[in-house]
Amino acid sequence: MYRKDGLSFCSLAVVALVAALFGVSAAAHHGFASYSEEEHVVSGTVVDMYFGFPHPRLLVEVDGERWDVWLAAFGRVRYSCFNEALVEGDVITATGHRVPDTSRLEMKAKTVLLGDELYDFYPPWNPLGGNANPKRTEPCPT
Secondary structure, eight states: OBOTTSOBHHHHHHHHHHHHHHHHHHHHOOTTTTSOSSOEEEEEEEEEEEOOSSOOEEEEEETTEEEEEEOSOHHHHHHTTHHHHOOTTOEEEEEEEEOSOTTSOEEEEEEEEETTEEEESSOOBOTTSSBSSOSOSSOOOO
16 A cells, blocks of 8 residues: 555555664663763772673672673773783772662773773763874784
8 A cells, every 4th residue: 555655554664663773772872871970989809801792891899799890882992902901800990970770789980990000981082083092002912
């Protein structure tokens, strides 16, 4: 069955489905929208870690409790060489924003201090291109 403008019901259904899917993916990739505005700091021992897509995650033990510390997109973390520097058992300090539900021990980190090295996963944006303070210009040290 066709409408006056020539579009079939199936065509409209496909357009609606595609629009809905793009809306879901945009909402799913929310950045810091679902986290509190207050800055939060967690210091503890890394007991588990996942470095993969879409976001790496650290499990950090703090005073007998385990925090989920989510990091920036995998590419940003890999570019900083953080994934090659960190090993289980390292003590870190993560600074970022926690979820509003304080019964959940979860945060998204903007920076992580490992030893004397500060890893900034969200450095200032440079309008001339790239990061204002790139961490490196060559491959990560091995």
